Structure formats: C-alpha cells, structure tokens
Amino acid sequence: MRQKLQNLKSEAIAQIMDAQSVDDLNIIKTHYLGRKGKLTKVFTEIRTVPKNERKSLGVLLNSIKESVEKALTNQVNEMTDRPDDWFDATIPGVPHAVGTLHLVTQAIDEITRVFRQIGFTRVRYPEVDWEWYAFTALNFPENHPAMDDMETFSIDRKPDPKLGKMILTPHTSNGQVREMQRVKPPIRMTNISKCYRRESDASHFPMFHQFEGLVIDEGVSIVHLKGTIDHFAQNYFGSDRVTRLRPHNFRFTEPSFEVDITCDICEGKGKIRGKKCKVCKVGWLELGGAGMVHPNVLRAGNIDPAKHTGFAFGIGVERVLMMKSGIKIPDLRLLYSSDLRFLKQF
Amino acid sequence: MNIQILDSWLREHLSTNAKPQQLADSLSLCGPSFEKVDKVKIDGKIDYLYDIEVTTNRVDMMSVQGIAREASVILPEFGYRAKLKPNVFKKPQVTANLPIKLKVDLKLSSRVMGVVLEIDSIDQSPEWLKQRLVSSGIRSLNLPVDITNYVMLEVGHPIHVFDYDLVKPQMSLRTARAGEKVVSLENKEYDLEKDDIVIDNGKGEIIDLPGIIGTKNSIVHKNTKRILYFLETNDPVHIRKTSIRLGIRTNAAVLNEKGVDPYLAEIAMYRGIDLFRKYAKARVKSKVYDSFKFKPAPKTISVSHTFIEKILGVQLKKSKVVSILKALGFSVKLSEDTYLVQSPTFRFKDIDISEDVVEEIARIYGYHKLPSRLMSGAIPNQVLESSFDFENEAKRLLVGMGANEVYTNSLVSQSMTSKGSLEIANPLGKDTSHLRKSLRSSLIRGANVNKNIESFHLFEIANVYLPTTKLPDEVMMLAGVIKGQSYRKAKGVIEALFSKLRIVADFSQVDNAVFQKNHRVQVKGLGEFGVLKNNYFYYQFEIDKLKKNQTPPRYIPIPKYPSQIEDITFRFPKYQHVVSVINTLSKTDPKIVSVDLVDKYKNYFTFRIHYQDTKNTLDNKHVEKLRNKLIGKAKSIGLSVRA
Numbered sequence: 001m002r003q004k005l006q007n008l009k010s011e012a013i014a015q016i017m018d019a020q021s022v023d024d025l026n027i028i029k030t031h032y033l034g035r036k037g038k039l040t041k042v043f044t045e046i047r048t049v050p051k052n053e054r055k056s057l058g059v060l061l062n063s064i065k066e067s068v069e070k071a072l073t074n075q076v077n078e079m080t081d082r083p084d085d086w087f088d089a090t091i092p093g094v095p096h097a098v099g100t101l102h103l104v105t106q107a108i109d110e111i112t113r114v115f116r117q118i119g120f121t122r123v124r125y126p127e128v129d130w131e132w133y134a135f136t137a138l139n140f141p142e143n144h145p146a147m148d149d150m151e152t153f154s155i156d157r158k159p160d161p162k163l164g165k166m167i168l169t170p171h172t173s174n175g176q177v178r179e180m181q182r183v184k185p186p187i188r189m190t191n192i193s194k195c196y197r198r199e200s201d202a203s204h205f206p207m208f209h210q211f212e213g214l215v216i217d218e219g220v221s222i223v224h225l226k227g228t229i230d231h232f233a234q235n236y237f238g239s240d241r242v243t244r245l246r247p248h249n250f251r252f253t254e255p256s257f258e259v260d261i262t263c264d265i266c267e268g269k270g271k272i273r274g275k276k277c278k279v280c281k282v283g284w285l286e287l288g289g290a291g292m293v294h295p296n297v298l299r300a301g302n303i304d305p306a307k308h309t310g311f312a313f314g315i316g317v318e319r320v321l322m323m324k325s326g327i328k329i330p331d332l333r334l335l336y337s338s339d340l341r342f343l344k345q346f
Numbered sequence: 347m348n349i350q351i352l353d354s355w356l357r358e359h360l361s362t363n364a365k366p367q368q369l370a371d372s373l374s375l376c377g378p379s380f381e382k383v384d385k386v387k388i389d390g391k392i393d394y395l396y397d398i399e400v401t402t403n404r405v406d407m408m409s410v411q412g413i414a415r416e417a418s419v420i421l422p423e424f425g426y427r428a429k430l431k432p433n434v435f436k437k438p439q440v441t442a443n444l445p446i447k448l449k450v451d452l453k454l455s456s457r458v459m460g461v462v463l464e465i466d467s468i469d470q471s472p473e474w475l476k477q478r479l480v481s482s483g484i485r486s487l488n489l490p491v492d493i494t495n496y497v498m499l500e501v502g503h504p505i506h507v508f509d510y511d512l513v514k515p516q517m518s519l520r521t522a523r524a525g526e527k528v529v530s531l532e533n534k535e536y537d538l539e540k541d542d543i544v545i546d547n548g549k550g551e552i553i554d555l556p557g558i559i560g561t562k563n564s565i566v567h568k569n570t571k572r573i574l575y576f577l578e579t580n581d582p583v584h585i586r587k588t589s590i591r592l593g594i595r596t597n598a599a600v601l602n603e604k605g606v607d608p609y610l611a612e613i614a615m616y617r618g619i620d621l622f623r624k625y626a627k628a629r630v631k632s633k634v635y636d637s638f639k640f641k642p643a644p645k646t647i648s649v650s651h652t653f654i655e656k657i658l659g660v661q662l663k664k665s666k667v668v669s670i671l672k673a674l675g676f677s678v679k680l681s682e683d684t685y686l687v688q689s690p691t692f693r694f695k696d697i698d699i700s701e702d703v704v705e706e707i708a709r710i711y712g713y714h715k716l717p718s719r720l721m722s723g724a725i726p727n728q729v730l731e732s733s734f735d736f737e738n739e740a741k742r743l744l745v746g747m748g749a750n751e752v753y754t755n756s757l758v759s760q761s762m763t764s765k766g767s768l769e770i771a772n773p774l775g776k777d778t779s780h781l782r783k784s785l786r787s788s789l790i791r792g793a794n795v796n797k798n799i800e801s802f803h804l805f806e807i808a809n810v811y812l813p814t815t816k817l818p819d820e821v822m823m824l825a826g827v828i829k830g831q832s833y834r835k836a837k838g839v840i841e842a843l844f845s846k847l848r849i850v851a852d853f854s855q856v857d858n859a860v861f862q863k864n865h866r867v868q869v870k871g872l873g874e875f876g877v878l879k880n881n882y883f884y885y886q887f888e889i890d891k892l893k894k895n896q897t898p899p900r901y902i903p904i905p906k907y908p909s910q911i912e913d914i915t916f917r918f919p920k921y922q923h924v925v926s927v928i929n930t931l932s933k934t935d936p937k938i939v940s941v942d943l944v945d946k947y948k949n950y951f952t953f954r955i956h957y958q959d960t961k962n963t964l965d966n967k968h969v970e971k972l973r974n975k976l977i978g979k980a981k982s983i984g985l986s987v988r989a
Contacts, residue, residue, distance in 0.1 A: 130817070143583055222658055226713075338793075
C-alpha cells in the first residue's frame with residue numbers, strides 16, 4: 001500500500017511537470033483529485049486497512065495530497081506568468097565567419113591616419129635597394145659597422161659601380177633621398193615598409209616593419225620635430241602621454257635624438273606603490289630615433305641645406321603596436337607564424 | 347656601448363652636490379644615457395653603480411674622467427654645483443736608461459708611448475682596486491694587468507704591459523703577412539691576414555696583436571721583473587676589421603676601433619707610472635718613450651648665431667652659446683653674428699661641421715626646454731598614385747568574408763621558391779636564404795600550421811621580388827589559401843571580392859603544373875584561382891592590375907514593373923561549361939534580364955530566370971513566348987529540359 005502511494009505521487013508530479021498548458025493541468029487535477037480521482041479513491045480504500053496501520057497511512061496520504069496540490073498550483077502560476085509569445089532573446093546566435101586583420105596592418109592603418117591628419121603623404125619605396133640609398137646618401141662612411149655583413153643582408157649580385165651593393169633595406173630611411181628626388185620641398189612624407197636585419201631571437205625577427213617620417217621645408221626646427229612626435233604620441237597612444245628627446249647619435253641626422261614616451265603602466269612615475277616599475281626606465285619607454293636631417297643627406301637629395309632644413313624619425317611598427325595594446329607577445333615570431341589560434345585573438 | 351662605473355670613483359674626479367639619481371637624470375637628458383643606478387654595498391660602505399650608454403661617436407666619454415667632464419658641464423644647467431678635479435702627477439724619478447727600440451709604420455699608429463718599470467714580484471691588487479674593476483665588469487688578474495685596465499677605465503686610453511725581456515731586441519709595428527699566426531693568453535691560435543696590425547720582436551716572431559689582445563709569448567708572467575708599460579694609438583679601421591673577423595671584442599678593441607684621442611696617452615702613461623710606484627713599488631728604468639709624429643690638427647668651424655636659432659627654433663643669448671661651448675672645452679671667438687669654434691682634442695673625431703656645434707649647444711641648453719609645435723608651413727600639395735587605400739579595401743572585404751590576414755617572412759628557403767629567385771649573400775640560415783617570387787609556399791606553410799582546423803581562409807598582401815638586371819621588380823600581390831569549402835563557395839569568395847571592388851574579370855579554364863588537372867581558372871592578366879595538388883584552394887592576384895581593372899560605379903535605373911521569376915532545370919551534355927551556357931541564354935532576349943545558377947545535381951542544372959520589361963508588367967502569355975525562345979536557344983546548344 002505504501003509503495004503504491006509513493007508510485008502514485010511520482011506519477012502525478014511527473015505529469016504536472018510535463019504539462020504544456022493550464023488545460024492540461026486541469027485534466028491532471030481531475031484525474032487525481034476529482035471526485036473519482038485516483039488519490040480520492042485511496043481515501044476510501046484506506047478503510048480496509050488494519051486499524052494499527054490506518055493512522056500512519058492517513059498521514060502519508062494527506063502529505064501526498066498536499067504535495068500534488070502545491071505542484072499543481074505552482075505550475076498553474078508559472079504558466080499564467082509565461083504568456084504564449086514567450087521568447088528567449090538571449091539564446092546564442094549562429095556564429096558568422098568574420099576574419100581578422102593582422103595586428104601589423106591594424107597598427108599601420110592607425111599610424112597612416114595620424115600622419116595623414118597633418119598633411120603627410122604615405123609613399124612606398126624599394127625594400128631591396130642599393131647601398132647608396134640606404135647608407136651612402138645617408139652620410140654613412142665606407143666601412144661603417146651598419147654596412148657589415150654582420151648586420152645587413154645583401155643580395156648575391158654584382159655591386160653597381162656607382163650605387164654599391166644590392167641590399168635588403170635595414171630601415172625605411174632609404175626613402176629619404178628617394179623622396180627628395182621625387183618631389184621638391186615642402187616635403188612631408190611617411191614611409192611605412194618591411195625592413196630586414198640579421199637578427200633572430202624572441203625579441204627580433206629578421207623581417208620587421210618601420211615607419212619613417214620626413215619633413216623638409218624652410219625654417220623647420222627641433223621645435224617642429226617635437227610637435228610632430230607629440231602629435232603622433234598623443235593621437236596614437238593617448239592624450240595624457242608625454243614625450244622627450246635625449247641626445248643620441250645617428251649618421252644621417254645632426255643633432256640626433258632618441259625619443260622616449262612616458263610609461264603607461266606607472267604613468268611616467270617610474271614607481272608603482274613604492275616599487276620600481278618593471279616595464280620602463282624610471283618612467284620612460286624608448287620609442288625610436290629621430291634628428292635634424294644631416295646637411296650631407298640634403299645635398300645627396302639635391303636640396304640646399306642653406307635654404308631648407310628638415311627632420312626625420314624612424315620608429316618600429318611592432319614596437320608601438322605592442323606598447324599601445326599592452327599585448328605582451330613573448331616571442332615576436334608568433335606575429336609571423338600564421339597560427340590561427342593567435343591571429344583570431346585580435 | 348655601455349660602461350659601468352662606481353659613484354665613488356666618479357667623485358674622485360668630480361666634486362658636486364648632486365645626488366646619484368639627480369646626476370643620472372640630468373646627464374641622461376643632455377649627454378650620456380644613464381640606464382641604471384644601483385645601490386651597492388662595497389666593503390660595508392654604500393655606493394652606487396651607474397650603467398651608462400655611451401654612443402659610438404663619443405669615445406671620449408667611455409671613461410670615468412670622460413663622464414666627469416660631461417657632468418661638470420651639464421649639472422650646473424640643472425642648478426647643481428659641479429667641478430672637475432684636475433689630474434696632478436709627480437714627475438717620476440728615472441733610475442736607469444734601458445733602451446726601448448721600436449720601428450713603427452706611421453700609417454698604422456699615430457702615437458706610441460712606453461716606459462720600463464722594474465718590480466720585485468707580481469702581486470695581487472689591493473681590494474679597492476679589484477672592487478672597482480669587478481664593478482665595471484672586468485676580471486682581476488694580477489696587479490700589473492689590473493693597473494692597465496684600471497687606467498683604461500679611468501682615462502679612456504687602452505694600455506698594454508709586456509715582459510720587457512721578452513720583447514727585445516727591437517719591436518716592429520707592421521701589418522701581418524698572410525699565413526702568420528698568433529697565440530692568445532688562453533692558448534687559442536688565430537690566423538692573421540694582411541690588414542691586421544701586429545708587433546714582432548725584430549726576429550719575425552709576432553709578440554702582440556696591438557689594440558686587441560696580448561699574446562702568450564710576451565705577456566707579463568709570474569717571474570717577470572721588468573715591465574714595458576706600453577700605449578699606442580692605432581688606426582681604428584684596421585682594428586675594427588681584425589677584431590670583428592677574429593671575434594675578439596675586448597674593451598681595448600672596442601675603444602681603439604672608435605679612435606682614441608692620442609693626447610690621452612700622456613695622462614694614461616703618468617697615471618699608470620703613479621699607480622705602479624705606489625702599489626707595486628716599481629722603479630722607473632727608462633725615459634718615457636714617445637713617438638708622436640702625426641698630431642691631429644684642430645679644425646676651425648664657423649657657425650652663425652642665426653643658424654643656431656634656426657635649428658633650435660628658439661632665441662638664445664650669445665653669451666649663453668659662448669659659455670656652453672667654453673664649458674665643453676671648445677675655444678670660441680665671436681665676431682658679430684659668427685662664432686669661430688675649435689674643439690678640444692678629445693672631440694676632434696666627432697666635431698666636424700657646424701651642425702655638430704649646434705648639437706652641442708642644443709643638448710646642453712636642453713631639448714626639454716624647447717617648445718613643441720607643429721609646422722606652420724604649407725601642406726605639400728602632392729598627388730601620388732598609390733594603392734594603399736585599394737589594398738586596405740581588399741583586406742577589409744576579405745576579412746568581412748571570414749578570412750584571416752597573415753604576414754609571412756619574405757625570406758624563404760631555396761626549396762620554397764622557384765628557380766632564379768634572388769639569393770641572400772649572407773643569410774642567417776638555409777631556411778631564409780632566398781627572396782620569394784611568389785607567396786604560395788609561405789601560405790601553404792601557414793595553412794599547414796593550422797592543420798587541426800577544419801576550415802579557414804588565410805590571405806596576405808605582400809611584395810614578391812622578381813629579378814631583373816638591376817633592382818628586382820617588387821610586385822605587390824594578394825594571395826590566399828582556403829581549406830574546407832566546396833569549390834563553388836571558395837570561388838564565390840573571389841567573385842564577391844571582384845564584384846565589391848568592381849573588377850571586371852574574365853575567368854578561363856587553363857591547366858598548369860601547380861594545380862590539379864581541370865581545377866584552375868586563369869583570370870586574364872590579373873592572376874589565378876584553383877585547387878592545389880594538396881587540396882587547398884589557392885588564389886593570387888597582382889594588386890596593381892586589379893586596381894587598373896576597377897570600373898567606376900554605375901547607376902542602373904530601378905525597374906518600374908516587377909519581374910516574373912521561374913526556375914528551369916536543364917540536362918547538360920558532357921564537357922559543357924556552365925558559364926558559356928549562362929552567357930548564351932542571357933543573350934536570348936532583352937526581356938530575359940538574368941539567368942543565375944541556383945542548383946546542380948549530377949548533370950542537371952537549375953537556373954533562375956528573371957523576365958522583365960521596362961514598359962509594362964509581363965503577362966503569362968508573354969512570359970510563355972520568352973520561355974519558349976529560351977528553351978529553343980538551349981536546345982540549339984545541346985541542352986534538354988527536364989520534365
């Protein structure tokens with residue numbers, strides 16, 4: 001008898017849970033609790049049970065009746081709260097295939113825009129060029145270490161009697177004299193391109209990207225170089241960033257500078273909660289090299305240094321993209337690996 | 347190049363009230379870059395170790411005294427007191443006159459100095475001296491060798507010590523002959539070439555590789571009693587070549603290849619004698635030998651005040667310019683607007699033109715004091731034909747269709763590129779020895795990297811390098827590899843790209859060796875698409891040609907009357923190209939405005955036909971006429987209608 005009662009309860013509750021409408025529930029109610037309902041019937045059957053068991057069975061029966069009624073009420077309430085036009089708007093969508101632009105492209109786009117705003121024309125010059133454009137015209141003396149086979153890739157070809165070896169450009173600066181040959185001042189150029197150097201480790205890939213800025217006009221001074229670098233830094237990295245110039249030495253500029261930008265991690269303070277910032281050098285990060293165009297470089301481009309002055313800068317694309325996004329790529333080679341698990345993150 | 351020096355050592359040559367970090371910050375803005383200031387404890391006393399980056403043109407700063415000199419000029423600009431302490435040497439007492447016989451090729455060495463010193467034994471250096479060397483990254487060996495390194499760090503001129511008795515009778519400084527060899531202190535043998543500078547002992551035996559390393563057969567050893575303390579100013583180009591070729595990058599070599607001021611030799615000489623007398627109880631056994639034939643002549647550079655202000659972009663007082671230059675050791679004469687400037691001997695090498703002088707003034711004045719302003723001149727009005735925007739548009743369209751952009755190395759192995767590709771003369775390795783002529787191998791490799799992914803589309807826009815007799819043609823290519831799609835879907839990507847870019851193209855089926863048989867289309871003059879033998883889809887197009895084939899956007903009037911649409915299925919004969927069928931059927935009647943393939947099963951092809959008239963709505967009768975005309979045309983080219 002007890003077992004029969006428990007089965008009856010399970011059966012009733014299951015039906016209540018599966019019910020699709022209030023009508024269903026009404027039918028279930030009659031089926032169990034109506035005048036001829038299954039549970040109602042048991043109340044009459046109980047009289048046939050021996051007296052000593054009757055009382056405890058009565059208690060059980062009443063508690064089952066109560067549970068079934070409660071389940072019914074709950075379910076009816078829920079159904080009346082949930083109208084028929086109910087719809088789960090939060091259901092996950094069917095994924096649509098959308099690809100990704102490479103991080104380098106994203107950075108180059110942004111750099112191009114920032115300089116286009118202030119009148120710079122983007123140009124494209126050879127990635128395989130003569131030594132003359134990459135070094136000699138840029139005031140490098142013969143035997144300069146940068147021209148060593150140690151640092152710069154050269155092509156296995158006979159050198160040109162006038163222009164020297166055929167090389168893979170180790171910087172975008174070969175565009176400087178080429179631009180001077182293409183147009184007369186005023187010049188405002190950005191040259192963003194692939195470069196190659198004989199280095200390969202976690203933080204160097206033999207192929208990388210640089211952007212070069214060149215401005216030549218009458219009366220161009222260090223003040224304008226600072227203005228242009230600040231324009232870039234604040235538009236690309238954020239208006240709260242500050243830059244500074246430090247003395248440095250490059251063959252093709254005089255004076256030459258190293259450009260630093262305030263660290264975003266410690267906000268230029270060099271310290272985080274009293275501890276040395278691990279990312280920067282006392283609040284500053286190196287951004288790239290810059291300088292006033294060397295008079296010999298202007299002459300190589302047939303521009304009279306007595307009349308025109310200019311400035312130039314060269315900055316690594318991979319460097320700024322990692323500095324900006326705060327993406328800590330442990331190995332630069334990942335950028336060029338075609339690994340979709342990496343590419344799809346950006 | 348970086349040098350490490352202790353604050354206490356620096357302050358032996360500089361008196362200042364600037365604290366270590368203040369000193370470092372100030373100098374970094376106007377001179378050498380102080381990359382680190384570390385608090386250290388030496389013999390229980392607190393000291394600071396500076397790590398300083400000195401640019402290669404400033405060999406004069408690669409020493410304690412050089413840094414002190416700079417600091418004495420820069421610190422006052424930041425409001426600190428700073429003064430250089432002068433070198434004071436007692437004239438040594440000479441107790442004998444042992445000969446120093448030397449034959450020098452003057453083209454190789456502008457100055458040579460030497461002195462013979464007698465000692466009782468080879469001792470260890472005092473602790474403080476060891477500490478300073480070790481802090482600067484130099485190993486302590488024994489007192490004589492340590493003194494040479496100590497003086498080099500302090501003064502900035504390399505020095506060598508020989509065992510005097512091993513270099514007799516006559517030293518000769520000359521270039522090496524092919525086949526000659528030297529043996530280093532570490533017993534390593536080096537083969538020499540004809541541009542290497544060597545010293546032989548007059549018997550043809552090489553006893554030194556001056557300016558780079560000492561050799562086993564002449565160096566001070568434990569029984570040495572007489573030392574030849576020796577300095578030479580060598581030709582920097584020779585030194586660099588030898589040092590790089592042999593891979594010996596000693597501090598001396600690094601200094602020498604940058605060109606050391608020969609006037610420093612004197613200071614290094616007397617400082618060395620001082621230290622030998624004081625710590626090794628040395629007796630001076632010869633006159634100080636000095637051969638200084640080619641004295642570098644000072645150069646007078648004229649700089650106008652206007653020019654200085656033009657480059658700096660601010661106005662400066664003339665007295666300020668003069669005081670900066672004088673503090674740096676320059677001699678200055680001002681007449682009206684022009685300064686006549688001569689640099690100190692230790693700057694002869696890097697001060698050459700008026701811009702160099704401007705740099706000196708600008709950096710000491712302080713770049714941080716200059717304002718920051720954009721150019722006021724006219725924006726150049728240049729029209730430059732370029733494909734940057736076109737490339738960007740193509741990239742974004744492909745990304746919108748689910749493609750992932752990759753960047754791959756243009757340097758590939760020989761096996762990854764076709765014959766005649768440009769070869770790198772000095773590659774890093776075999777896998778990057780050639781410049782690619784096509785992006786295909788790189789993209790296939792990229793696809794293989796992702797072999798666990800079922801379907802993808804990778805693309806790249808990059809140059810390929812096609813050899814010519816001069817510079818290679820750098821041709822900007824768009825190429826991609828697609829995996830896990832049907833042929834029609836993959837080709838559909840290309841067609842969508844062309845359609846959005848408004849490129850009119852003519853696809854024709856032409857086989858070549860790279861693609862699977864019957865699975866390649868050639869896009870006339872632009873590139874190709876097809877299925878590779880490894881089952882990837884691959885396409886490549888020339889960016890410039892795509893751009894040239896762009897057509898301007900065109901407006902087509904929107905029809906006033908609706909079209910009638912129906913699907914018709916045709917049975918195709920064998921070997922029938924669908925496109926030619928579509929082309930033929932489209933031309934049946936002007937009122938049949940489009941014929942599109944919607945489905946295909948075996949050799950049954952279903953087309954969706956749009957009937958439309960510009961003047962009125964077509965009725966069923968009219969449509970039937972057109973349908974019959976279309977079917978007639980279809981039958982004429984061998985098609986039959988499926989019932």
